[in-house]
Amino acid sequence: EVQLVESGGGLVQPGGSLRLSCAASGFTFSSYWMHWVRQAPGKGLVWVSRINSDGSSTSYADSVKGRFTISRDNAKNTLYLQMNSLRAEDTAVYYCARGIEGPRGRGYYFDYWGQGTLVTVSS
Amino acid sequence: SYELTQPPSVSVSPGQTARITCSGDALPKQYAYWYQQKPGQAPVLVIYKDSERPSGIPERFSGSSSGTTVTLTISGVQAEDEADYYCQSADSSGTYGVFGGGTKLTVL
Numbered sequence: 001e002v003q004l005v006e007s008g009g010g011l012v013q014p015g016g017s018l019r020l021s022c023a024a025s026g027f028t029f030s031s032y033w034m035h036w037v038r039q040a041p042g043k044g045l046v047w048v049s050r051i052n053s054d055g056s057s058t059s060y061a062d063s064v065k066g067r068f069t070i071s072r073d074n075a076k077n078t079l080y081l082q083m084n085s086l087r088a089e090d091t092a093v094y095y096c097a098r099g100i101e102g103p104r105g106r107g108y109y110f111d112y113w114g115q116g117t118l119v120t121v122s123s
Numbered sequence: 124s125y126e127l128t129q130p131p132s133v134s135v136s137p138g139q140t141a142r143i144t145c146s147g148d149a150l151p152k153q154y155a156y157w158y159q160q161k162p163g164q165a166p167v168l169v170i171y172k173d174s175e176r177p178s179g180i181p182e183r184f185s186g187s188s189s190g191t192t193v194t195l196t197i198s199g200v201q202a203e204d205e206a207d208y209y210c211q212s213a214d215s216s217g218t219y220g221v222f223g224g225g226t227k228l229t230v231l
Contacts, residue, residue, distance in 0.1 A: 035220070045158070045166065045209050047220030059218050062124060095165060102154050102172070107213025108220070109156040111177070113165040 002026040002112045004096050009117030016086050016121070022079040022096030022114055030054070030074040033099035035110060036081050038092035038119075046092075049081065050099060050108075064090075086121045093118050125149060125214040127223035134229040141197040143226045145210030148191055155193040156211045157186060159204075160225075166209065170195060197228070205230045 008020040022034070036048040049060045049070040058070050069082040079096050094117055097110035127147040135141040145155060155173050158166035168177055170186035173193060183198045197204055210223040 037220075037222075044207075044225040045160075045211075045222040047211075047222060050220070061219065100171075102213075102217070105217040107153045107217045109154075109168065109171050109211060110158075110166075111168055111171075113167075115165055 002098065004098065004112060004114035006094065006096055006114045006117040009094065009119045011120045011122065012086055013123050014087060014121055017082070017084045018086065018119060020081040020083065020094055020096075020117060020119070022081075024077045024079065024096075024098075027098070029072075029077040033101060033108065034070075034072060034079045035097045035099050035108075036070060036079075037095045037097055037110070037113075038090075039095070039116070040089075040092040043092075048094070051079070083119070086119075088121050091119060091121045125219070125221050127210055127212060127221055129208075129210060129223035129226045131224070132227045132229065134231055135200050136231045137202060138199055141200050141204070141228055143195045143197075143208050143210075143228065144192055145194070145223045146192045147212060147221075147223075149215045150188065150191050150193055150212060152215055153212045153217065155186070155188065157184075157195045158209045158211060159206045160209065161206045169208075200228075200230055202230050204228060 003025045005023045035050040051070045067085045071080045096114045098112040099108045157170040160166040173188040174186040
């Protein structure tokens with residue numbers, strides 16, 4: 001059974017940092033792209049970042065570029081999101097999701113999601 | 124930045140057909156995907172590659188595509204289908220993911 005379990009969320013002051021983790025099990029983690037998606041309270045889903053299967057390629061939404069860093073440890077079956085210079089607008093539930101790549105250049109989708117971890121940025 | 128546009132809400136009576144649209148300039152080139160999200164739960168994929176249905180998703184869920192608009196159709200809506208529905212795709216390069224704003228489906 002595929003499982004994704006996020007951790008590391010919590011309350012942080014504006015300008016602070018936080019590292020989220022996503023522990024994966026039930027599939028060959030090193031074979032899949034992985035993503036972070038967030039959802040502000042009462043709002044819609046927003047794609048945040050993705051990383052390829054060996055960690056050599058990453059992409060970020062404009063809203064987090066330069067502040068967030070996605071990474072992975074395939075030996076530990078774990079995905080990470082290092083979040084720096086946090087702002088109030090980063091307050092959200094952060095989901096990790098397994099990505100399925102479409103044919104070349106035709107995007108991707110998410111077939112399994114974790115339950116999410118809440119990040120609150122407030123003084 | 125690239126955007127996908129969905130109606131904020133759709134209401135139908137049980138047994139009727141619900142149609143939720145999603146519009147975006149890159150949709151003729153990129154596949155669209157649909158997710159169902161119930162309160163307090165993670166999203167669940169209900170349609171992939173415009174019209175394919177994952178295993179375990181009821182046959183009443185279907186998808187279609189025409190030009191810059193894709194449509195999620197739920198035939199014979201049941202009370203358990205009440206949820207938020209999100210379309211998802213990618214920009215024209217296929218690099219950056221994007222979600223529609225979501226549609227709240229209310230079963231009257």
